[in-house]
Amino acid sequence: MDAGKAIEALEDKILQAINESHLHPAVCRLVMLNINHVLLDKEREMAAAAEKDGAADG
Incomplete structure (x- = not known):
């Protein structure tokens, strides 16, 4: 699944949950x-955390 479809599916699920609440x-x-x-x-x-790990590696 590409990112666009995944985002659209997430939006649909959130809206459905809100409407059903x-x-x-x-x-x-x-x-x-x-x-x-x-x-x-x-x-x-x-x-x-990533910055800290990067600084530790340098």
Whole structure:
């Protein structure tokens, strides 16, 4: 599966889960913002670890 199809499938699954949750749109927005923050934190953590490993190799 190419990246475009994988992204589209993920978006469809997220939208389906949101629609099936029957939560207020504001609550869904807060959940999505929280997920975004978690992903960004993880990305920063991985970048710092890679930088640390690169510095240790040099």
